[in-house]
Amino acid sequence: MAQYAAYVICTSPRSGSTLLCKLLAATGVAGKPGSYFHDGSVAAWLGYYDLTPDEAATEREVLADIFAAAIAEGSAGTGMFGLRLQRHSFDFFSRKLALLHPDHPTERERFQAAFGRTAFVHLTRRDKIEQAVSCVKAQQTGLWHAAPDGTELERLSAPQAPAYAPDEISACVEEMTAYDHQWESWFEAQSLQPLRITYEALSAAPGETLKCVLQHLGLNRETARGVEPGVAKLADEISKDWVARFRSEEASK
Structure with a gap:
């Protein structure tokens, strides 16, 4: 029997959250x-769910409709709501959550008031240089996710050849490291003990990692049987070259 009504995957870009979300779904x-x-x-939230609020509706009423629509979509009829929350999206979301539930300090x-009993999963990537290279390369090429057969799943801009950019990689390393620290500080402030997962573990053993998450949620581990990754790794020889080059340059400073 499920121990929770909802779960939140707390993460940052290029940490494997799309893979984990597809596995869970x-x-x-x-x-x-x-x-x-x-x-x-x-x-933008209203646009996600094709909602048109009444002109007389208060912002709190509008938010209530948005959250209800999100829960319906993110539950998909299973009785369990799943939310991926990137750290850079957190502050705005938190302010609106406070407006929706002002009586909770x-x-x-x-979170409990909005979604019911909620579990938290912290998904991180230990190798911040690889994470930064992945992020910078995706920003440059426009391709963020592809299926195992090579079909593009998410492209945010027109195709463009990648070019090594150490300053961008360095800034991204700092940004991703800061996101991890911000999540950790928030967990501590809220007295939360999230389930901790790394990209490295998820990438190496997606099935076992999926079972771990299901067990944490109080769901049947066996539902992971036969589930295959729905996204492909985008790291290639260019990625490896950038990582090695950046490490070498950093070591020589």
Whole structure:
């Protein structure tokens, strides 16, 4: 029996969250986790769910409708809501959550008020240089995710050849490291003990990692049987070259 009504995957870009979300959705018991509050705009949220609020509606009423729509989509009829929350989306989301549930003094309590008993999963990538290279390369090429057969799943800009950019990689390393620290500080402030998963473990053993998450949620581990990764690794020889080059340059400073 499920121990939770919802779970939040707390993460940062290029940490394997798309892989984990697709694995969980494929079990048929863990909802359809996604970035349902990604953009820092209520107007964008309304657009996600094709909602048109009444002109007389208060912002709190509008938010209630948005959250209800998000829960319906992210539960996918399973009774379990899954949310992916990138750190850069957190502050705006938190402010709107406080507006929706002003009677609850802590963010932890507001999550429970909004989604029911909520579990937290912290998904990180230990190798910050590889994470930064992945992020910079995706930004340059426009391709963020592809299926195992090579079909593009997410492209945010027109194709462009990647070019080694050490300053961009360095800035991204700092940014991703800061995101990890911000999540850790938040967990401590909210007295939360999240399930901790790394990209490295997820990438090496997706099936076993999926079983671990299901068990943590109180769901049947066996629903992971037969579930295959729905995204391909985008790291290639260019990625490896950039990582090695950046490490060498950093070591020589």
